[in-house]
Amino acid sequence: MSRTLLSAWLLLCLFISNEGGAQTMRTKPIRVLIVTGGHDFEREPFFEMFRSFEGITYEEVQHPQAHARLTPEAGKQYDVIVLYDMWQPISEESKEAFVQLLKAGKGLVALHHSLASYQTWDEYRHIIGGKWHMEKWKQNGTERPPSTFQHDVQFKVHVVDSKHPVTRGIADFDxxxxxxxxxxxxxxxxxxxxxxxxxxxxxxxxxxxxxxxxVVYIQLGHDHYAYENPSYRRLVWQAIRWVAGR
Ligand SMILES: [Zn+2]
Structure with a gap:
């Protein structure tokens, strides 16, 4: 083989291996950090749902260990945070680190009772986009009673925009x-x-x-009736993908 031909061959090999590299990058699983603690849940069917999701790997961290993982440095180890905790104590340092991590860009999916975390940390409301209030609260100057909950309700859910990547392909469901x-x-x-x-x-x-x-917040998700619901599963999976930028 001539020197020129050899060079061309090597270049071609390099090109192919780079293409392979890009392919690997594109299909790399989304690494999810699931934060739990402060509220009971049915562990087995909950994690079964995550095991069924194509293209993701997950790791659980429980409070009080979770805040050490919600920092810009520790955040290099995962792509998406799923909050399924209901936790109150948080240090000023942990608040700052969590905000920095999110401001820099890290997908966040908050589920169900995570809406009631950090009642006395006002910024959390802005992170999630809402709040379940344990105490009376004010909306536009009007006093509102504390938030409520009701178990085991059979109800209809309406999909607002079935073209949004999080709800794509999901029809209204029970x-x-x-x-x-x-x-x-x-x-x-x-x-x-x-x-x-x-x-x-x-x-x-x-x-x-x-x-x-x-950020995506989904109020649904108390127990196995939700975890086993095909529309709910698809919703959580598509939310993880969308916040990850996939
Ligand atoms: Zn619940």
Whole structure:
């Protein structure tokens, strides 16, 4: 083989291996950090749902160990945070680190009771896009009673925009789940799901941005009735993919 031919051959090999590299990058699994603690849940069917998701790997961290993982440095180890905790104590240092991590850009999917975390940390409301209030609260100067919950409700869920990447391909569906009422939803969020169920707020899932992070909150998800619901599973999976930028 001549020197020129050999060079051309080597270049071709390099090109192919780079293409292979790019392919690997594109199909690399999304690494999810699932934060739990402060609220009981049915562990086995919950994690079974995550094991069924194509293209993701996950790791669970429980409070009080979770805050050490929610920092810009520790955040290099995962692509998406899923909050399924309901936790109150947080140091000023941990607040700062979590905000920095999100401002720089890290996908966040907040589920169900995570809406009630950090009652005395006002910024958390802005991160999630809403708040389940344990105490009386004020909306535009009007006093509102504490938020409510109701277990084992059978109700209809309406998909607001079936073209949004989080709800794409999901039609209106029925679910048996816990509802929350009278919780706060910030005006800046983009509603994804609504319901007419009287024990629930109308808007029960939304998307928004916090710093450079995509954020999705889904109120649904108390127990196996939700985890096993095909529409719920698809919703959580598509939310993870969308906040990861896939
Ligand atoms: Zn619940």
């Amino acid at each position: 679910i048996r789940d816990e509802t929350y009422g009278n919780f706060e939803v910030l005006p800046k969020v983009r509603p994804l799901l609504t319901t007419d169920e009287p024990t629930s707020n109308r808007v029960i899932a939304w998307a928004h941005a916090y710093g450079r992070s995509r």
